[in-house]
Amino acid sequence: MTTSPAPIMHLTTFDETVLARHSTRRFLPNPIPKGVLRHALTLATHAPSNSNIQPWRLYLLSGAAADRLKERLVAEASSGMEPIIPSLPDEFKHFRSELGKQVYGQGLGIAHDDTEARRAAVLRNFDFFGAPTAAVVCMNKTLSRVDALSVGMYLQTFLLSLTQAQIGSCVEVSVAGYPDVIRNCLNIPEELDIICGIAIGYEDESMGVNRLRSKRSSVEETTVILED
Ligand SMILES: Cc1cc2nc3c(=O)[nH]c(=O)nc-3n(C[C@H](O)[C@H](O)[C@H](O)COP(=O)(O)O)c2cc1C
Numbered sequence: 001m002t003t004s005p006a007p008i009m010h011l012t013t014f015d016e017t018v019l020a021r022h023s024t025r026r027f028l029p030n031p032i033p034k035g036v037l038r039h040a041l042t043l044a045t046h047a048p049s050n051s052n053i054q055p056w057r058l059y060l061l062s063g064a065a066a067d068r069l070k071e072r073l074v075a076e077a078s079s080g081m082e083p084i085i086p087s088l089p090d091e092f093k094h095f096r097s098e099l100g101k102q103v104y105g106q107g108l109g110i111a112h113d114d115t116e117a118r119r120a121a122v123l124r125n126f127d128f129f130g131a132p133t134a135a136v137v138c139m140n141k142t143l144s145r146v147d148a149l150s151v152g153m154y155l156q157t158f159l160l161s162l163t164q165a166q167i168g169s170c171v172e173v174s175v176a177g178y179p180d181v182i183r184n185c186l187n188i189p190e191e192l193d194i195i196c197g198i199a200i201g202y203e204d205e206s207m208g209v210n211r212l213r214s215k216r217s218s219v220e221e222t223t224v225i226l227e228d
Helices: 014-020 034-044 063-078 090-107 115-130 145-164 179-186
Strands: 057-062 133-140 168-172 192-201
Touching: 014 145, 034 057, 034 145, 057 063, 063 115, 063 133, 063 179, 115 168, 115 192, 133 145, 145 168, 145 192, 179 192
Parallel strands: none
Antiparallel strands: 057 133, 133 192, 168 192
């Protein structure tokens, strides 16, 4: 009788990794091994980009550096200063309200008219939902939307690699709503645009909000397939 060798690492198929990735909105404080982050960052650099310019620029913060940024962002958001986030055109607004109902209602159990609890929950965006690692994603201001595509490809590779290591993440446009706070805190040069943040860490599995899975439109709704 033969026995299989013990697996040397936990491997999942590509499909399993893609389907396992989701936005994590409550984290455990446990730090992430530096090697895992470095590996995910290295894989992400293999993303394709226009003329291979590799336009992604990432600031990765943990420990006191992450705490400093969170404190400043939470202070700004608590002061009543609204974040500057591009508004959604009317035809897309229903997606946001559906997601809001799912995250704040179903996930966090906040009643629709409990504005105070909802405000407190929204504020958690700015402490990166308690994640021990925070990232800020930037791109040179002179580049265009086709280059932002390349940054997106880099990010998805990064997130999938984290997912495979069972590390949760949430991309956050909300934090980029306070670009001056981030720029001053991290000394980000003026030539870089601040696109979004990312919360990174081990998921708090006891929280219902982390068990939500967002709906997807079908392939037919989003794809025109022409054959003849
Ligand atoms: C560019 C971008 C910005 C996002 N900004 C936020 C955010 O500010 N706050 C938040 O809670 N989720 C944010 N998300 C997460 C989305 O709501 C989430 O990806 C979407 O609802 C699909 O759900 P899933 O990631 O769980 O599959 C963002 C995602 C992307 C890609």
